[in-house]
Amino acid sequence: MLRRLTPLLLTLLVVAFGITALAARPDTAAPRRTADFVVLAGVAGLRWDDVDARDTPTLWALARQGSIGSLSVRSAHRPTCPVDGWLTLGAGNFAASNGSRVAGGCPAAPVTVEQPDGIGANLPGQESVVQHNQARLPWGAVPGSLSESVRCSVAVGPGAAVAAARPFGRVDRYAPGLPADPAALLGSCVLSIVDLGAVTGEDPAARAAQARRADAELARVLAARPPNSLVLVAGVADTELPSRLHVAIADGPGWERGWLTSPSTGREGYLQLVDLAPTALAALGRPMPERLFLGRPAVAVGGRPADLPAAIAATADADREAGAQRRVAGWFFALLTGAQVLLAVAVLPLLRRARRHAGPVGPAPVPRRVVATVELLLIGAALAVPAALLADAVPWWRGDHAGWWFAGVTALLVVGATAVVRFAPGHGATLGPLGAVAGLATLVVAADVLTGARLQLNGVVGYSALEGGRYAGLGTVGLGVFIAGALLSAGWLAQRVRRELRPVVVVAVGGAAVLVVGSPYLGADSIGAIALTAGVSVAAAITTGGWLTVSRLAWAGMAGLAVTVGFAVVDLRRPAPERGSLGRFLAALGDGTGGLTVHRSSAANLETLVNSPLTLLALAGALLVWFALLQPWGGLMRLFGIYPTMRAAMAGTAVAAGMGGVLGGSALDVAGAAGALVVPMAALAALRVLDHSTDRTRPGEGRPAAGRPGAEHDAPPPAPECGAPVIPAGRTPTPAGGDAAPERAADASTEVARA
Incomplete structure (x- = not known):
């Protein structure tokens, strides 16, 4: 009875970890009134590298x-x-005009103002714009x-x-330009919005001249x-491609010398x-129109350098990094996908010839040097994303040739x-490289x-501030690598302990990973934490043996559902501005606007599925x-039979990565990032298992032989003493070199028989 209840109890423990991670959120006090008037001044295209003490003193x-x-x-x-x-x-909220589009740029779009x-x-065109949105x-x-939220x-x-136009097109007070004395106009309503022009092009002299004109208007x-x-001064738009980060300044009571955030x-x-x-x-x-606004009120926080040139240089550097990231990320993932596909093709003939024949006659094995080279390439491919x-x-990104750097x-x-x-x-052990790679990847992302x-x-x-999807916490690619690394590390550690303790090890490592992913102070990814909870539950359920059955998958789904329900209950009790994504979605379902969220998630999944190179990586x-x-002949089934914790870890990774991608609106991106780590290591471990498939040694015998990793079984075993048991051909004993304790040889033999 205790053995049957163990998966249930461990699942409940994982659920507790998940809810703990998701329920605790930073305290955010409601913004208080700080001003009697607000002036929003916008300059389309204004970037921080346009601002300096000489040309734009204001x-x-x-x-x-x-x-x-x-x-x-x-x-x-x-x-x-x-x-x-x-x-x-x-x-x-994210809005757009209904005018004609020009591919790759912004057309001149004069605004008709009566x-x-x-x-x-x-x-006159405002109502059609509202209908379009x-x-x-x-x-x-x-x-x-x-x-509409203010009187005037x-x-x-x-x-x-x-x-400033209301949904039916009316502007309360309007002037085509600043009057000679704008004080009366700006003081006539609590909210004023001022168009200071635009800064366009890439010619430094032209941009400087346009920035000076906007600065002079701002001085008035x-x-x-x-x-x-x-x-509030803002560079409200791009003026050409590629998109850039723009200026944001807030000046008033309570906004002194800080960083802006929200x-x-x-x-x-x-x-x-x-x-x-x-x-x-x-x-x-x-009051806020919560159903209409997606943004949140900004606040000023400390930590800004006292030296203003250093602070502005940091923001300009962030803009350069974001621009370079967009250019480099595309070819990096394309090269990574191509390299992993080529490695997969190269591994196929090695898998066919990796199994050694017990008899004296058989095809010549692949040279050891070739196998060692392919192993190093597989390790390098798995470490590409963490690197x-x-x-x-x-x-x-600061160099002239950022991509090459x-x-x-x-x-x-x-x-x-x-x-x-x-x-x-331990590199010579069958699971040595897998454990080392998984541990390195987990440590890099976690750090x-x-x-x-x-x-x-x-x-x-990572993620780009230009995309506007995420600015902090764990990104899509990081989530996939962290899920794979954490679960593979948990499986590698669990393989080194007694069978009854393996679920405990998986839950301990997986529960810590759930905390890192779901905590709003750390990963801030509630969807990822829910998916990882399901993956850890699957791994804990089958870590002692067996396959991913319908009942075990149901337990994992119930664990993820329990985390979702627990967090939803906590999140819905918070004030609306403090709710997370799940709480906002459930509130939207209650007021009838949840269909928009489902539509956006479905559209994001479809767009990512079609356009992302990680989709090809996941499919390959x-x-x-x-x-x-x-x-x-592939070796993975044999690996699973000898090392059931690896089967558990990989099954849990597949469940967590699949759920995290689909529920998070990133389709197969999470699975592709996880596969970039898991698949090369699975191929390497399969090669090593096949290489030892015909070994005949007694439990505990054998030590790594010199000349190649994992060669502990190359030499023929010594003749057994009289009465000593001989393991027949076709049976694989406990791998030497530290994979399991000698006293667990009987368990290993049983697992091989099951495989």
């Missing part, structure tokens, strides 16, 4: 006394052209939601009119700002365009890590997450496993 002084950050101008259209940016600003009474204005776009944005608003310039705004006012980014120094509307309402003490993550510790740094790290694995103790995930932000194998790994490694 922006420089404002940044010195206020709080600054890098602004991601994501909207419902890519790139975010000026009209899209102004619409998104006014909607507090002034029938000389006080306000009217945008409601009916054809998956975000449910309502342009004009910001102006002012717009200066055509871009500001787009942001600041001179006429109402008392006790908050001024709950939507969770990263100091980063803000989204959709956060500006909630920030304005929070500063004015006005690429570590490469972002070096500022490779990244390639050189990553190659050196791959070679160094492969050497560490090759010369690590980055525990130190703030700085390597993943704008990293080649699955084909190698199914049509080669799992065949009778």
Whole structure:
């Protein structure tokens, strides 16, 4: 009875780990009113490398006394052209215009503004824009939601009119440009939106001239700002491809000399365009239209360097890194996919010839040097993603040839890590390389997450601030590598203990991994924690033997469901601004807007499935496993029979990676990242198991022979003493070299018989 209840009890323990990780969230107090007036000044295309003390003295002084950050101008259209940016600003949600598009750029889109009474204005196309965003776009944005949340608003310039227009097109007060004395106009309403022009092109002289004009207009705004006012300056849009990070400055009471951040980014120094509307309402003490706003109010936090040039240089450097990341990430994953596919093709003939024949006649085995070379290549391929993550510790993006610098740094790290694995103790054991690679990958990702995930932000194998999907915590690729590394490490450790203790080891390691993934202070990925809970439950259930049956899969699903329900109960009790993604989704289901979330997730899965190179990597790994490694000649079935913890670890990885990708809207990306680590190591372990398939040794005999790793069974065994048992051909004893204790030889033989 105790043996039957063990998987249930361990599943409940994993569930407890998961809920503990997801329930604790940082305390975030509700924003308080800080201003009587808010002035939003926008400059399309303004970047931090356009700001300096000589050409833009007003922006420089404002940044010195206020709080600054890098602004991601994501909207419902890519790139975010000026009209899209102004619409998104006014909607507090990802919006876009319904005008014609030009591939690869932003067309000139004049805004029609009618002034029938000389006080306000009217945008005749606003209602069609609202209908376009409601009916054809998956975000449910309502342009004009910001102006609808205040009694009166002012717009200066055509871009500001787009942001300030109410859903039916009315602008309360409008001026085509700043009057001679703008004080009366800016003080007539609590909210003013000012279009300061645009900074376009890549010519430094032209950009500097445009930035000077915008700076001069801003000086007039600041001179006429109402008392006790908050001024927000933002580079509200891109003006061409590629997309960039833009300027964000907040100046007013309570915004002195800090970094800007918001709950939507969770990263100091980063803000989204959709956060500006909630920030304005929070500063004015006005209620939020929660169903319409996706952004969250910004706050100022400490930690900014006292030296303003250093702070601005850091934001400009982040923009350069994000731009370089987008260029380099595509070819890195394409090369990784190609290399792993070529290795899979190269491994096939080795698998066919790896099994040694017991008799004197048979085909010649593959030369040891060739096998050793392929093993090193498999180790290097499995370590490519962790090495690429570590490469972002070096500022490779600052050079003239950023891609080559990244390639050189990553190659050196791959070679160094492969050497560490090759010369690590226990490399000659069948599972030695697998355990070392899994441990290194887990440590690299965990160390980055525990130190703030700085390597993943704008990293080649991380996430980009330009995409606007994630700014902190564990990214998609990092989640896949961490899931695979943690579960393989758990399986490797469990194989070294008695059978009855193996589930405990898997739960201990897996539960710690769930905490790292799900904690809002660390990985901040509730979906990933739920998926990993299911994977750990599967691994714990079959770690002592057996296969992934329907009942065991049901237990894993129940564990993931229990974590989901437990977190949902806790999350729904929080105030709406403090809820996580799951709580917001359930609240949306309650008010009838949950279909938009499902639509967005489905669209994201389909887009990622079609466009991501990790999809091809996941499919190639699955084909190698199914049509080669799992065949009778492939060696993986034999590996699973001798080492049941590896079967458990790989089954748990497949469940967790599949669930994490589909539920998180990233399709097969998580599975592809996990497969980049698991498949090469599975092929290497299969090669070694097949190489020893005809060994005849007694339990405990055999030591690694000189000349090659894992050669402990090359020499013929000594003749047994009279009466000593002889293991017949076809049976594989407990592998020597530290894989299992000698006293567990009988268990190993039983596992081989089951295989």
